[in-house]
Amino acid sequence: MTESEHEQGLSRRAFVSGVLAVLGGTITLALGLPALAYWLAPALRKTPSDAWVPLGPVEGLPPGEPTLFTFTRLRQVGWERSATAYGIFVIPLPDGTYDVLSNVCTHLSCRVTWKAEAAQYVCPCHDGHFALDGAVLSGPPPRPLDRYEHKIEDGLLVVHVVEA
Amino acid sequence: MTARLIGWLDERLGLTAIYATVLDRKVPKVNWAFTLGSATLFLSVTQALTGIFLTVYYVPHPDQAYESVNYIMTDVAFGWLIRGIHHWGATLMVVIVFLHMLRTFFYGAYKYPREITWLTGVLLLLITLGLGFTGYLLPWNQRAYWATTVGTSIAGTAPLLGPFIERALRGGSDLTTLTLTRFFSAHIWMLPAALFGLIGVHLYLVIRLGISHIPAPDE
Numbered sequence: 001m002t003e004s005e006h007e008q009g010l011s012r013r014a015f016v017s018g019v020l021a022v023l024g025g026t027i028t029l030a031l032g033l034p035a036l037a038y039w040l041a042p043a044l045r046k047t048p049s050d051a052w053v054p055l056g057p058v059e060g061l062p063p064g065e066p067t068l069f070t071f072t073r074l075r076q077v078g079w080e081r082s083a084t085a086y087g088i089f090v091i092p093l094p095d096g097t098y099d100v101l102s103n104v105c106t107h108l109s110c111r112v113t114w115k116a117e118a119a120q121y122v123c124p125c126h127d128g129h130f131a132l133d134g135a136v137l138s139g140p141p142p143r144p145l146d147r148y149e150h151k152i153e154d155g156l157l158v159v160h161v162v163e164a
Numbered sequence: 165m166t167a168r169l170i171g172w173l174d175e176r177l178g179l180t181a182i183y184a185t186v187l188d189r190k191v192p193k194v195n196w197a198f199t200l201g202s203a204t205l206f207l208s209v210t211q212a213l214t215g216i217f218l219t220v221y222y223v224p225h226p227d228q229a230y231e232s233v234n235y236i237m238t239d240v241a242f243g244w245l246i247r248g249i250h251h252w253g254a255t256l257m258v259v260i261v262f263l264h265m266l267r268t269f270f271y272g273a274y275k276y277p278r279e280i281t282w283l284t285g286v287l288l289l290l291i292t293l294g295l296g297f298t299g300y301l302l303p304w305n306q307r308a309y310w311a312t313t314v315g316t317s318i319a320g321t322a323p324l325l326g327p328f329i330e331r332a333l334r335g336g337s338d339l340t341t342l343t344l345t346r347f348f349s350a351h352i353w354m355l356p357a358a359l360f361g362l363i364g365v366h367l368y369l370v371i372r373l374g375i376s377h378i379p380a381p382d383e
Binding site: 031034035037038039040041042078079080 | 210213214217220221228231232234235239240241242243245246249
């Protein structure tokens with residue numbers, strides 16, 4: 001380095017150090033910030049956890065007994081797709097409204113079936129019994145069958161499915 | 165305050181001595197070709213970092229490898245960037261390592277007392293090629309599958325030991341899930357461990373022996 005550079009107060013060494021620091025910092029940021037976003041991406045994503053699902057026309061369903069509607073919902077986590085099967089009992093009531101019950105037993109999530117001769121839902125796993133409106137009659141279930149929020153749109157029953 | 169803190173640390177860790185030994189070395193007057201080694205070091209560190217980040221989402225299984233790479237490329241924020249740097253950095257690293265070797269060869273920098281630096285450099289070149297070969301299979305697409313089928317078949321043509329080498333590389337007679345997992349293991353653990361271990365030896369020798377000057381025409 002020359003004397004004049006010294007007099008200007010910026011040596012060659014200081015200049016190179018400065019350039020290196022700026023370049024190194026730029027590269028670190030240019031790579032580091034995207035890497036952080038990359039790592040956080042799935043955590044920051046909001047997946048819709050509820051949906052209104054149309055079950056179908058409910059006019060003309062036999063009154064006073066449950067009719068089972070089934071459907072499957074697909075869910076994608078990362079690159080993996082999984083399917084969840086839903087079963088929903090719809091019971092037309094005398095006042096023109098509907099009872100909309102899940103067929104999942106509140107004990108250990110087995111599926112209950114309607115036994116018309118006994119007028120009860122029966123869970124095959126641990127012999128839980130439920131009445132037509134879902135109330136527990138006997139067995140281990142801790143609470144009545146779950147109900148779905150629902151509405152009628154253009155003659156179709158639409159239920160509100162909230163995923164766990 | 166900072167000066168006192170640095171002084172306190174330096175007294176215990178000997179940082180300035182390390183700095184002076186590693187970076188304030190005396191070097192002969194050289195040209196830009198002498199930056200190829202540093203470029204290789206920079207690329208290998210970049211490859212390691214981007215590779216570590218790729219394992220956040222990559223799954224080494226035939227059912228999921230392609231899907232997970234596809235997920236990185238299309239769904240993850242900056243996934244295209246991380247994988248892009250790893251992909252092109254790999255190609256660039258092979259090129260730069262090769263140029264680094266050519267520079268050493270043509271300047272005669274492999275001669276006494278730097279023979280062991282050269283030998284470790286040859287191993288580092290082979291490991292770099294091995295990393296390229298094993299990494300190529302991991303996306304598990306058609307190109308990866310058939311390139312590895314061909315590559316391992318070529319290894320199988322070696323005299324006497326060929327069929328054994330082919331089976332050892334594939335983990336059996338065909339390209340299967342076992343091939344994918346052993347290539348993955350080699351790519352992210354065995355070869356990088358060997359690479360960075362040897363880089364340590366290589367750099368120690370460079371620091372210990374210094375770099376050679378550009379030979380004069382009459383040398």
